[in-house]
Amino acid sequence: MEDLVLNPHDLKIINQHILQYQSMPGALLPLLHAIQDDLGFVPEIAYPLISSALSLSVAEVHGVVTFYHHFRSHKPGRHILQVCRAESCQALGSEALETHIKNKLGIDFHETTFDGTITLEPIYCLGNCACSPAVMIDEAVYGRVDSKKIDQLISDLKRAS
Amino acid sequence: MSMKIFISKDSTALSLGADEVAEAIAKEAQTRKLDIQILRNSSRGLFWLETLVEVETASGRIGFGPINPNDVKSLFDADFIKGGKHPLALGLVSEIDWLKKQERLTFARMGITEPTNIDQYIEHEGFQGLKNALKLNPQAIVQTVTDSGLRGRGGAAFPTGIKWKTVLDTKATQKYIVCNADEGDSGTYSDRMIMEGDPFVLIEGMIIAGLAVGASQGYIYLRSEYPHALKTLNEAIEKAKSVGYLGDDILKSGHTFHLEVRRAAGAYICGEETSLLESLEGKRGLVRFKPPLPAIEGLFGKPTAVNNVISLATVPIILARGAKYYQDFGMGKSRGTLPIQLAGNLKRTGLVEKAFGVTLRELLYDFGGGSLSGKPIKAVQVGGPLGAYLPESQFDTPLDYEKFSEIWAILGHGGIVAFDETVNMAKMARYAFDFCAIESCGKCTPCRVGSTRGVEVMDHIIAGKDVEKHTTLVRDLSDTMLNGSLCALGGMTPYPVLSALNHFPKDFGVDAKETKA
CATH class of the missing domain: 3.40.30.10 (Glutaredoxin)
Known part of the structure; x- marks a missing residue:
C-alpha cells in the first residue's frame, strides 16, 4: 500500500527541493529529478505540492511524470536493474539474457521481486554498445554480460540486502 | 620518480x-x-x-x-x-x-588527457579556437564554420554555419545555445565519450557558438542514462568558471556565457530538437510543428541554436586550425571527419574517427575484424534505430551523406551495428515498429497508431499468416508513416522496416521476386 499522506521526512525533502528549484526557468524536470534522486520515486501525493509551487495544474505534473520513462510514481525495489533491449545488444544475444533474468527473478519488466531487492526495467541504449550486451544496476554499467555474469551480479545484490 | x-x-x-x-x-x-x-x-x-x-x-x-x-x-x-x-x-x-589509420580531429585528445584537467587541455591545443574566435566578429566566426563544411553530426546533417547564421540574423534580447546530448541511438556512444573524456572541448565549442550567434546562456540536455557524463561535465563547468572561461566576462573580453547541464528523463523522442526544447521548458516532450524554426523561435520562444555534441565539439579545432584545414578532409559535400562507432557483433569495436569516404567494408573488416561470433555478417544497421539495414552487397558504399541517401539509407550519428547470420530480419522490423510505439510522443496519428498497427501486422507475418497480404499492408502503412508523420521518429521507422523487407525478403517468408522498392 502506498501511503495516503506524505511522511514528515519525505515532505521535508520535497519542500527543500521546491525551494531550491522554484524560480529556475523550466524547473519541473530538475525538480522531479531531485525528488526521485532522494526518494527513489516521485510520490503521487506530492503532485499538488509541486503543481502549486510551479503554478501548474496537477494534471500537468502527472502528464510529465508519466511521459518520461525515467520517472516513477511508485516506490521501487532497493536496486534498479536495467537491461538494454536496443539493437546492438540484440546482436549479441540480449533477448536470451532478458528471458534468463526474468526467469531467474520470477518477474517481468516494471516489476519488483517479492523480497523488494530488485526492480527490473527495460532500457533502450546505455551507450555501451561497444561491449554488448549491457545492463545497468543503479548507476553502474556492466558490459559483455552473459547469464553467468548476471547470476553473479544478482546474487551479490541479494547478499548485500 | x-x-x-x-x-x-x-x-x-x-x-x-x-x-x-x-x-x-x-x-x-x-x-x-x-x-x-x-x-x-x-x-x-x-x-x-x-x-x-x-x-x-x-x-x-x-x-x-x-x-x-x-x-x-x-x-x-x-x-x-x-x-x-x-x-x-x-x-x-x-x-x-x-x-x-584514423584521422583524429574531434577526438584528438581522447585517451591522452585526464578529462577534467584544464591545464592538460590547454597544453593540448585547448581553448586555441576560443582565443581565435574572440578576435573575430560574429559574422566571421559563422563564416568560418560555414566554410569548414561542418554539418550537424546528430544525424540531420544540416550545415551548422547556416543554422547559426539564422540565429545570428534574428534580433532578440535573449538567445540560447542548446547542446543536444540525448544520444539515444543504439550503436552510438561518441557523445558520451566526449562528455566523459574531453568535456572542455564541448564547453569551448558552446562558448564559441555563443559568441557567434550572440547567446549568453547555454544548456546541455543530457540523457539520464549517462551518470558519469553528468558528473564530469559539472566538474568541468565549475573548473572553466573558476578560471574565467565561463561567466560574465570570458577571458576579460566583455562577453558573457553561462552554461548549465539539464538532465533528460529517458524519452528517445527528446533527441528531436523541438521535443527537446519542450522538455527543457519543463513539459512533456511533444514535438512542435515547424515553422517556426527553433533558430527563430526556440527555447522559451527565443532564437536558439540546437546542435549535437559532436558538432559543437568539432568547432574548436575548426577555429583553431582554420576552415580549410577541416574542409580538406572528406568527400563530396561531406567534409571533415566522422566519429564512427563500431558496435554489435564485431571483434574489434570502438571509436573510429575517419574522414568521410571510408567504406563500410573497411570499417567492418579492416577495423572491426569481422563478426565476434565468427559467422558471416548478414546485415548492418547504420545510424541508429531509424537507420536502414544494409546487406553485404552494399558494404562498398563510402560513408558520405549523399551516397547513403542514394541507397535509401542514412549515416545518422555514425553508429554501425553489425548482425551475424543468426539474425531474423522480420523480427528486427517488428522491433523497429515496437520501439516507435514505445517512444512515440503521441502527437501525430501516423506515428502513434501506425507503430502499434505495424507490430500487429509483423506478428502475423512472423506467424506465417497471409504473408503476402500483410507485407502489402506493411508497405502501405510505411508509406503513411513516411509521408504523414510530424517528425523523424514516425517518418523514418519505415527505413529499418522496409530495408529489412527489401533486402531480406526470405526472413519475411516472401519470394524475393515479389518485393519491390
Whole structure:
C-alpha cells in the first residue's frame, strides 16, 4: 500500500527541493529529478505540492511524470536493474539474457521481486554498445554480460540486502 | 620518480572492470613496494582492448590489454612498468594500426588527457579556437564554420554555419545555445565519450557558438542514462568558471556565457530538437510543428541554436586550425571527419574517427575484424534505430551523406551495428515498429497508431499468416508513416522496416521476386 499522506521526512525533502528549484526557468524536470534522486520515486501525493509551487495544474505534473520513462510514481525495489533491449545488444544475444533474468527473478519488466531487492526495467541504449550486451544496476554499467555474469551480479545484490 | 600508469575511466572501460584493474595494480605495487602513480584518463576508444593499461616510457606510452584483475600479478612478474615482455603487451599505443589509420580531429585528445584537467587541455591545443574566435566578429566566426563544411553530426546533417547564421540574423534580447546530448541511438556512444573524456572541448565549442550567434546562456540536455557524463561535465563547468572561461566576462573580453547541464528523463523522442526544447521548458516532450524554426523561435520562444555534441565539439579545432584545414578532409559535400562507432557483433569495436569516404567494408573488416561470433555478417544497421539495414552487397558504399541517401539509407550519428547470420530480419522490423510505439510522443496519428498497427501486422507475418497480404499492408502503412508523420521518429521507422523487407525478403517468408522498392 502506498501511503495516503506524505511522511514528515519525505515532505521535508520535497519542500527543500521546491525551494531550491522554484524560480529556475523550466524547473519541473530538475525538480522531479531531485525528488526521485532522494526518494527513489516521485510520490503521487506530492503532485499538488509541486503543481502549486510551479503554478501548474496537477494534471500537468502527472502528464510529465508519466511521459518520461525515467520517472516513477511508485516506490521501487532497493536496486534498479536495467537491461538494454536496443539493437546492438540484440546482436549479441540480449533477448536470451532478458528471458534468463526474468526467469531467474520470477518477474517481468516494471516489476519488483517479492523480497523488494530488485526492480527490473527495460532500457533502450546505455551507450555501451561497444561491449554488448549491457545492463545497468543503479548507476553502474556492466558490459559483455552473459547469464553467468548476471547470476553473479544478482546474487551479490541479494547478499548485500 | 614514480612510474606513470594510465587507465581509462570511460564508462565502457568501467563496465569491463577498469576500477578493479586499477585497484589490483595499486595493491600489487604496494605489496612489491614499487613507486607508481595511476592516472585515470579518457579512453582511446579501443574498446576491444579495454581494460587497456598504459605505461609511460621514454619513447611513448606502451600498452597492455585487455587486462583483467587476475592478469595483474603476471604483469608485475613480467616487470611491465619497465616495458617487460607479456602476452598481452601491445607495444607503443600510438603505433597500433587500428589507431594509426584514423584521422583524429574531434577526438584528438581522447585517451591522452585526464578529462577534467584544464591545464592538460590547454597544453593540448585547448581553448586555441576560443582565443581565435574572440578576435573575430560574429559574422566571421559563422563564416568560418560555414566554410569548414561542418554539418550537424546528430544525424540531420544540416550545415551548422547556416543554422547559426539564422540565429545570428534574428534580433532578440535573449538567445540560447542548446547542446543536444540525448544520444539515444543504439550503436552510438561518441557523445558520451566526449562528455566523459574531453568535456572542455564541448564547453569551448558552446562558448564559441555563443559568441557567434550572440547567446549568453547555454544548456546541455543530457540523457539520464549517462551518470558519469553528468558528473564530469559539472566538474568541468565549475573548473572553466573558476578560471574565467565561463561567466560574465570570458577571458576579460566583455562577453558573457553561462552554461548549465539539464538532465533528460529517458524519452528517445527528446533527441528531436523541438521535443527537446519542450522538455527543457519543463513539459512533456511533444514535438512542435515547424515553422517556426527553433533558430527563430526556440527555447522559451527565443532564437536558439540546437546542435549535437559532436558538432559543437568539432568547432574548436575548426577555429583553431582554420576552415580549410577541416574542409580538406572528406568527400563530396561531406567534409571533415566522422566519429564512427563500431558496435554489435564485431571483434574489434570502438571509436573510429575517419574522414568521410571510408567504406563500410573497411570499417567492418579492416577495423572491426569481422563478426565476434565468427559467422558471416548478414546485415548492418547504420545510424541508429531509424537507420536502414544494409546487406553485404552494399558494404562498398563510402560513408558520405549523399551516397547513403542514394541507397535509401542514412549515416545518422555514425553508429554501425553489425548482425551475424543468426539474425531474423522480420523480427528486427517488428522491433523497429515496437520501439516507435514505445517512444512515440503521441502527437501525430501516423506515428502513434501506425507503430502499434505495424507490430500487429509483423506478428502475423512472423506467424506465417497471409504473408503476402500483410507485407502489402506493411508497405502501405510505411508509406503513411513516411509521408504523414510530424517528425523523424514516425517518418523514418519505415527505413529499418522496409530495408529489412527489401533486402531480406526470405526472413519475411516472401519470394524475393515479389518485393519491390
